[in-house]
Amino acid sequence: MTTTLRVGAAQVDFEEAKIWATEYLVGRPGASAYPAYDGYPGSDGDLIGPQDLLAVALLNVSNKPLKVYYGLQGQLELLNERLQSPNLKGSLRDASAATLEAIADLFDVLEEKPADNVKLTTLSKVLHRKRPDLLPLFDAKIRYCYTDCLGAPVPPKKKRSKRDYRLAWLEALQHDLDQQHAQWEEIAALAPDPKISTLRALDIIGWELGRRKN
Template identity: 45%
Template structure:
């Protein structure tokens, strides 16, 4: 993570490059896109807070996004564009790139393209349907557990999200790695969002999943660990299983090549980068899907997983097992 004192000049230069100017006495910077105001300042926790505000005759909009100090100009521009499109949804058709999934009425998850209506139908069924689905059981499970603490109950959470076999060896092995995992979690802000994370911010993900590399944890691989850790940083740590892997590694459009022997930590950083692109490119779509959840709310990353799980399940690729180095 970037240090505020060192990162401040860099972020100010980045924001100046996309039209922000100094504003007020607190070191804030401000930009305006027609009737949408954007203000950014350091939040005192080593990150930046971006506030978007739009007030019109018929509508009002205000929301805040936390971004890292080393946010790129491209990411800032995308956040500005998303804010304007939220305020003016009628402009979406005009502003969308011709070859983008949204222009074609589809949602992209890795290499899978899903019709937009189908993606929303899946999400509505999952988030508002019968008790056959893992929401809200997984998302609300042991909700009082501290964000930086991995309790014994947390180790059982994957059972609520399609993990049908969690052995005693796995349970005891995870307990032995508890302190190491908690140290890595503490390096990630509680409100961290993958969509606004810089590449350097992904290092804790590598360290978390590196516990799976030799000698590893008995009977634990990427699926189980991801489903434990995601609940601690739901906006930042990806969920993963065979269906998600298919979306990102199978087919001609899949962004992650299969490479045997790749360490788990390295693989999850690459997966996070690919998911970040999907989140940024289709930010409003994932926000709309996430809004379908009521109690508890879900993150954009969880919304992506819901669609990925169905998209990966409906395909018929050659299966690869959940092994290190995929």
């Protein structure tokens, strides 16, 4: 029986998804963002240190690394303040409404303390490494799956705030993690060292789906 894996409204046969993940995780040594991004040492602990800001370059987020670094540096104090919220706990799959709101509070830093060249794509790459089971990755490919493709669960809406969009996306993402948890665990287990979360596994497949527009 064929199993379909879904990210938003984009989908792929599960066996095909495992081939994509294997190629990304083990098939392109020296050319893939794994393990460079996932294994980058960064700072110890749950808070963001200056060295963590460099990790975004390992996912090819920006061709302006200095501007990105200084922009993130200016947001660092507020981000670390919000990372200490007691609601930022557990995994996204099991997150309560309060936890989703706390994640949205983190993303709100983008509007409260805006910085050139720092958007959700960039910020999410920094945050994910501090809470890999809880804080999701975002980019144009993931947006395609959840917003821009036919039947997407979070379609564009006029006058919807960025916060409301992000909350709706988090809920849709949570649904995909929960409904297909065993499949995401199997894909995550393909990573040799370092290990990755199911949330990272979903990002890998979502990126491929967005790239191929499946």
